[in-house]
Amino acid sequence: MIASATQWFSQHRQALTLAALLWCSPVAADELHALDTRFQALLPEAYASMNTDCPEAFSALVKLAPESVTGGRLACLVQQLPDTPIALLQAHADDLIANLLYHGLTGPLEALIAEPTIGNQPRLRAQLQFALFQHAVNHQHWQQLDQQRATLTRSYALTEQERRYLSLNHGRALQAQGRHRDAIAVYEGFDSGAPHYAHARLNLAIAYLRQDWWSDAHDVLNQLLDAQGHHDVSSEFYNRARMLLGLSQLQRGFYRNARQSFGAITLDSRYLGEAWRGIGLAALHQQDFASALNAFTRQLAADEHLTDGPFLLAYTYERDEQLAFAQLSYNEATLRYEARLNDLERKLTALAHAGWTPELPAPETQHLLERQYQVLTDIRQRLSDGADTRLQRSLSELAHDYRRALRAHYQQQLHREQTQLQSYLSQSQYGLATTYDH
Numbered sequence: 001m002i003a004s005a006t007q008w009f010s011q012h013r014q015a016l017t018l019a020a021l022l023w024c025s026p027v028a029a030d031e032l033h034a035l036d037t038r039f040q041a042l043l044p045e046a047y048a049s050m051n052t053d054c055p056e057a058f059s060a061l062v063k064l065a066p067e068s069v070t071g072g073r074l075a076c077l078v079q080q081l082p083d084t085p086i087a088l089l090q091a092h093a094d095d096l097i098a099n100l101l102y103h104g105l106t107g108p109l110e111a112l113i114a115e116p117t118i119g120n121q122p123r124l125r126a127q128l129q130f131a132l133f134q135h136a137v138n139h140q141h142w143q144q145l146d147q148q149r150a151t152l153t154r155s156y157a158l159t160e161q162e163r164r165y166l167s168l169n170h171g172r173a174l175q176a177q178g179r180h181r182d183a184i185a186v187y188e189g190f191d192s193g194a195p196h197y198a199h200a201r202l203n204l205a206i207a208y209l210r211q212d213w214w215s216d217a218h219d220v221l222n223q224l225l226d227a228q229g230h231h232d233v234s235s236e237f238y239n240r241a242r243m244l245l246g247l248s249q250l251q252r253g254f255y256r257n258a259r260q261s262f263g264a265i266t267l268d269s270r271y272l273g274e275a276w277r278g279i280g281l282a283a284l285h286q287q288d289f290a291s292a293l294n295a296f297t298r299q300l301a302a303d304e305h306l307t308d309g310p311f312l313l314a315y316t317y318e319r320d321e322q323l324a325f326a327q328l329s330y331n332e333a334t335l336r337y338e339a340r341l342n343d344l345e346r347k348l349t350a351l352a353h354a355g356w357t358p359e360l361p362a363p364e365t366q367h368l369l370e371r372q373y374q375v376l377t378d379i380r381q382r383l384s385d386g387a388d389t390r391l392q393r394s395l396s397e398l399a400h401d402y403r404r405a406l407r408a409h410y411q412q413q414l415h416r417e418q419t420q421l422q423s424y425l426s427q428s429q430y431g432l433a434t435t436y437d438h
Contacts, residue, residue: 024246031405032369033141036104038398043107046395047078049387058084060093066102071378074099078108086117090124097131104372106135126157133166138368142173161195168196171203180210198224198231202241213246221245225264239269246278255282273303280312289320307417310336311424314431317372323435330432337425344418351411373402 054076055226061069069077073417077099089096089112100108112118113128129152136145149166152158158166171186190197192342201224208217221241226232228238246261262278265271280295296313299306376399383392 009188014320031137033144035369035398035402035405036141036372037344038401039376040107040110042391042398043078043105044111045388045391046383047075049384049391050075050079050379050382051384052076052079052382053365054080059088059092062095062099066099069099069103070374072382074103074105074375074378075382078105081108081112082115086121086124090121093124093127097127101131102136102371103375104135104368105375106132122155122157126152126162129155130158130162130165133169137169137172139178142176145169145173153367164190164195164200168200168203169208171200175203175207175210178223180207180245183207184211196235198237202237202244205241205244209244209248214252217248218245221248235266236269239265243271243274243278246275250278250282253285255286255315258282260428273299273306273309276302277306277308277312280316282431284319287319291314292316293320307420307424311428311431314428318431318435327432327435330428330435333428334425334432337421338427341418341421341425344414344421348411348414348418351407351414367407369402369406373399373406376402389419 005402013099022410023287052072052075054072055071056076058077058080061073061080064073077096097109100106109128109131113125113132118128129148133145133148136142136148149170152166153163167186167189171183174180174183174186176338183209185205185371187200187207189398190200194200201220205217205220208214208220221244224241225238225245231237232432242261242265246265249255249258249261259279259282262275262282265275269275276295276299280292280299283289283291293313293316296309296316300309300313303309310329310333314326317323317326317329376395380399383395
C-alpha cells in the first residue's frame with residue numbers, strides 16, 4: 001500500500017507530466033514516414049487510373065471544408081490541378097493547401113512545385129513549399145523538416161509569420177532529438193511581439209524543465225501568464241501553461257503555489273480533471289484532507305476516464321481515518337476498475353479477431369493516418385476496370401500495412417491502459433482489505 005502522497009506522485013510523475021511536456025505520437029515517426037512515402041509514390045498513377053465524373057469546377061471544390069472533399073470530390077480536385085490556371089491557384093492557394101494537407105496529400109503539391117510556370121511565381125511557390133514543411137511537422141519527420149527549412153529560409157517570399165513558424169518547429173525538431181540546449185537558443189531568439197512568440201516561450205519553459213532548470217522554467221511560465229491577453233493565442237494555451245507550471249510546482253514541493261496554478265484553469269478546459277487531481281495531490285501532501293476529498297470528487301465528475309480518480313478518493317478517506325467511507329470507496333473503485341477492464345478485454349478480443357477497422361476509434365494523434373487510409377480505400381473502390389494489376393496489388397498491400405499499423409498501435413494504447421487499470425485494481429483491493437485491520 002502507498003505510504004504517502006509524495007511516494008505516489010514520485011511513482012507516477014512521468015505519467016502525469018508526459019502529456020504536458022512532450023509532443024508524441026503513438027505511431028513511431030519512422031514508421032509513419034515510411035508509410036507516407038509509399039502513399040505519395042502511388043498517388044499519381046492511382047489518380048490517373050480512377051473513374052471519376054467531375055461536375056464541380058475546381059473553384060467550387062477548393063472552397064469546401066476539407067472534411068467534405070472526400071472520395072470522388074478529392075479525386076476531381078487532384079485531377080484538375082495540372083490544368084488549373086495560375087491565377088486560380090494563386091487565388092485559392094490557402095484553401096487548396098488546407099484540403100490536401102487534411103488528407104495527407106503532398107504528391108500533388110510537389111508536382112505543382114516542379115512545374116516551370118510555378119517557378120515564375122515566387123509567392124505561390126513559397127506557399128506550396130511551406131505546406132510540405134507543415135506536412136513534415138504533422139508527421140514528426142524531423143530530418144526531412146530540417147532539409148525543407150534550409151530550402152525555405154532562402155526564400156524571400158515567406159511572410160514573417162511563416163518564418164517564425166519555421167524557427168518554432170526547428171526548436172521542436174532539436175528537442176525531439178534531445179538537443180534541448182540548442183532548442184533553448186532558438187526559442188530565446190524570438191523577440192517579444194513576434195509571431196508565435198507565446199508558443200516559443202512555452203516551448204522554452206519545457207526545454208528548461210528537460211534540463212532540470214525548473215526555476216528558469218517557472219519564471220518564463222509566470223511571465224507568460226502575467227501577459228495573458230497580449231498574445232494571439234487561445235485560452236486553452238494558457239490552461240496548458242498553468243498545467244505545466246502546476247505540475248512542476250507539485251514535483252518541487254511548492255504545494256500552495258501548485259494549488260493556485262491548478263485552480264486558475266478554466267472550467268471549460270480539457271485539463272480540468274487533471275487540474276482537480278493536482279489540487280487533490282497538493283492538498284493531500286499538506287494533510288488538508290477535506291480539500292483533497294473535494295478535489296478528487298470533482299476530478300471524478302470532470303473526467304471519469306482519469307484512471308487514478310477512484311483509488312485516490314478512497315485512499316484519502318483512509319488517510320483521514322474515515323474508514324466506513326474508505327471501505328465504500330475502495331469497493332466502488334474495485335467495481336469500476338473491473339468493469340473497465342472487462343470493456344478493454346472485449347475491445348482487444350475484437351481487434352484480435354477482426355483487426356482494425358474505421359469503426360474502432362483510434363488515438364487522436366492518428367487521425368492523419370486514418371485519413372490517408374480512407375483515401376486509399378476510396379481510390380481502390382474507384383479504379384477503372386482496366387487498371388494495372390501491379391497498381392491494384394500495391395494499393396492493396398499498402399492498405400493492409402496501414403490497417404496493421406493502426407491495429408498495432410491501438411492495441412498498444414489499450415494494453416497501456418489495461419496495465420494501469422490492473423495496478424489500481426490491485427491497490428484498491430489491498431486498500432479495502434487493510435481498512436478491516438484498523
